[in-house]
Amino acid sequence: MNEYMTLSETSEYIGKSKETLRRWDNEGKLIAVREPVSNYRVYRKSDVDTLFADFLENNIEENFSNYVAPDNDYTVLELFAGAGGLAIGLEKAGLKCVVLNEIDKWACNTLRKNRPNWNVLEGDIKNFTFKKYQNKIDIVTGGFPCQAFSYAGKKLGLADARGTLFYEFARVVKEVNPPICIGENVRGLLSHEKGKTLQGMISILDEIGYNVVPVQVLKAINFNVPQKRERLILVGIRKDIELEYEYPKPYKKIYNLRDALKKGELYDCDVPKSEGSKYPKSKIDVLDLVPPKGYWRDLPINIQKEFMGGSFHLGGGKTGIARRIGWDEPCLTLTCSPAQKQTERCHPEETRPFTVREYARIQTFPDDWKFEGSVAQQYKQIGNAVPVNLGKEVGFSIIKFLNAYYGSLKLKS
Numbered sequence: 158m159n160e161y162m163t164l165s166e167t168s169e170y171i172g173k174s175k176e177t178l179r180r181w182d183n184e185g186k187l188i189a190v191r192e193p194v195s196n197y198r199v200y201r202k203s204d205v206d207t208l209f210a211d212f213l214e215n216n217i218e219e220n221f222s223n224y225v226a227p228d229n230d231y232t233v234l235e236l237f238a239g240a241g242g243l244a245i246g247l248e249k250a251g252l253k254c255v256v257l258n259e260i261d262k263w264a265c266n267t268l269r270k271n272r273p274n275w276n277v278l279e280g281d282i283k284n285f286t287f288k289k290y291q292n293k294i295d296i297v298t299g300g301f302p303c304q305a306f307s308y309a310g311k312k313l314g315l316a317d318a319r320g321t322l323f324y325e326f327a328r329v330v331k332e333v334n335p336p337i338c339i340g341e342n343v344r345g346l347l348s349h350e351k352g353k354t355l356q357g358m359i360s361i362l363d364e365i366g367y368n369v370v371p372v373q374v375l376k377a378i379n380f381n382v383p384q385k386r387e388r389l390i391l392v393g394i395r396k397d398i399e400l401e402y403e404y405p406k407p408y409k410k411i412y413n414l415r416d417a418l419k420k421g422e423l424y425d426c427d428v429p430k431s432e433g434s435k436y437p438k439s440k441i442d443v444l445d446l447v448p449p450k451g452y453w454r455d456l457p458i459n460i461q462k463e464f465m466g467g468s469f470h471l472g473g474g475k476t477g478i479a480r481r482i483g484w485d486e487p488c489l490t491l492t493c494s495p496a497q498k499q500t501e502r503c504h505p506e507e508t509r510p511f512t513v514r515e516y517a518r519i520q521t522f523p524d525d526w527k528f529e530g531s532v533a534q535q536y537k538q539i540g541n542a543v544p545v546n547l548g549k550e551v552g553f554s555i556i557k558f559l560n561a562y563y564g565s566l567k568l569k570s
């Protein structure tokens with residue numbers, strides 16, 4: 158299987174000149190991998206497909222905004238709320254978080270500390286009923302952790318999913334009966350159990366009275382986030398509503414690490430100082446040899462072999478290993494633990510992971526959003542979050558839908 162394409166093949170494939178591709182490589186928009194012997198640029202086909210599906214299909218416009226003002230006070234019930242990435246994004250869009258549920262004590266403390274007025278229900282979702290909110294909430298959202306279903310029959314129903322966290326999400330949607338529900342997840346859900354898990358979710362939402370809009374994976378870099386993170390969005394519309402939901406439209410402007418950490422369009426000051434974890438000495442010695450935007454292939458061959466161990470011979474680009482991020486590119490997806498093996502995202506100038514506040518900026522959290530718990534707990538909360546600016550754009554798309562829905566009800570009455 159030919160997983161890589163040459164510069165010429167890529168240029169032909171997406172209809173852009175080689176010059177543009179070279180520039181995009183330098184800007185970090187579409188990073189090429191260097192062929193080890195010739196040092197020529199080659200492109201991973203999946204990277205090209207992922208990045209350009211949006212540019213080609215959505216025909217990105219120059220200047221526009223997804224912003225829409227809400228016609229009413231719309232209310233949100235946020236499940237699996239974590240440290241509030243999605244919740245603040247929705248709030249920034251103009252939605253009101255009425256209730257949030259989260260099992261993790263430190264994430265709940267974070268939510269309470271920053272928003273003492275939010276009703277944070279701490280504990281396992283299984284132990285809560287939301288029946289008292291029936292017909293009183295406009296949107297139920299939730300980033301349920303992905304789990305496999307067991308398939309006894311052909312079409313999965315709600316009862317078949319018992320014991321999974323998606324079951325709990327769907328149960329709450331059923332109890333609350335909002336006009337719209339939004340689930341978010343990782344891209345991997347598309348291929349989880351060869352797509353059967355996602356199909357199961359769609360059929361369960363259908364059974365409880367919701368039509369699912371064709372699923373999309375949104376790329377955070379297209380929504381004012383200086384990070385190449387992706388989120389799969391699952392939108393359910395209550396079946397009595399005959400209105401179309403439209404995903405937020407991607408922006409052309411791509412922000413980079415400098416925009417995240419320095420004073421500029423995204424933030425009006427440099428990133429505040431904060432705690433952060435460190436690399437062990439052995440890793441520092443290796444990463445010291447990697448230039449900005451470089452990765453393990455930039456190391457001398459003997460160190461490559463030693464650092465990569467068994468993975469050295471496995472093929473594939475593995476461009477996220479021993480990676481030092483450059484100032485002029487978006488950051489690679491942050492993980493829940495910055496010092497974890499094989500997902501290094503090293504600071505461009507210093508040989509260390511990003512600090513807690515740098516992490517938060519790359520996820521577009523405001524500087525005044527405090528995280529509770531140990532440094533490891535804080536990284537985990539940030540790494541788990543939906544980037545705030547992505548949540549905000551999704552929020553606008555929900556507001557647009559709800560304005561149209563409540564507007565249509567007024568016309569009928």
Ligand SMILES: C[S@@+](CC[C@H](N)C(=O)[O-])C[C@H]1O[C@@H](n2cnc3c(N)ncnc32)[C@H](O)[C@@H]1O
Pocket residue numbers: 237238239240241242243244258259260261264280281282283299300301302322538541542543544
């Ligand atoms: C992907 S994170 C959600 C991130 C959040 N939407 C944000 O933007 O910050 C999933 C969250 O689900 C929580 N969780 C896992 N199992 C749970 C359960 N049984 N009940 C409630 N929350 C749970 C985890 O603690 C984690 O914070």
